Amino acid sequence: MKTVKVFVKTSLQGPCIRDGRYAAVVEYISSKGAVTREISGEEKETTYNRSVLLAVIRALDLLKMACSVTVYTDCIFVKNTAERGSLEDWRRSEWKKAGGGEVKNRDLWQQFTELADRHEIVFRFSKHNDYSHRLTELLEAGQ
Template identity: 30%
Template sequence: MSKKKKPSVLIYTDGACSGNPGPGGWAALLSWNGKEKEISGGEPDTTNNRMEMRAIIEALKALTRPCRVEIRSDSALIINAFKQNWVGSWIKRGWKKSNKKPVENQDLWKEMLKAMKPHDVTWTKVKGHADDERNNHVDGLAVEASKQYQ
């Protein structure tokens, strides 16, 4: 019996916050097989980092089966947390950073790890507010989403 190849999905994500903390929005653009789907949402009292994380979590949760996923984000924190395995170090230290202080937003890091489980995820850092059309698009969607909470 041949093992079915996991579908490939490209996901652009972004978060926005009016004030930090303040009302925030998140958005994601999922692309696969020439199709695209946009999702977005927000919260009345949040931070930019929480909205960046929420965008990734909700995008992963929107996938209906295990996939090969490339996440493109302008969040250096999130990209570095996975590419430089900060998350692995945090877990080993009981969710503490190298300075012994607790990792911020542990609830969302844990939720993100859970959402990643069924998928093969790779991370790509994109330059924010630059010439990446799709990144600019999700930025606009996140800003629009945040306006519903202002």
């Protein structure tokens, strides 16, 4: 199984809803050597959590075969939600929270779970990484 690292950054921080950008660098080794692929995008009236999810989904979408993926992010909410079984609980409860309310960003969580079913994914908390500068450049290029 191919080992892949995904490094994620967004232009948003905090709970505010505003226009935001996201970027990710996907790194893996191919038969021809080290490969890095970059993605970036934007969404109007979005949130920090939604931007992180979009970056992760777009990065996972690049992978055409099952991979062992490590996602580096500074978003504790997305990391914890993906790792602590919440997604499976939500899926079983038809995307309702324990209190009966709708899961926020349901559309993205559903896309993430479909992609995650294909891969072995772990998350690592990381504010800074080898691609921090490049991710910042990608975010600024779209503004």
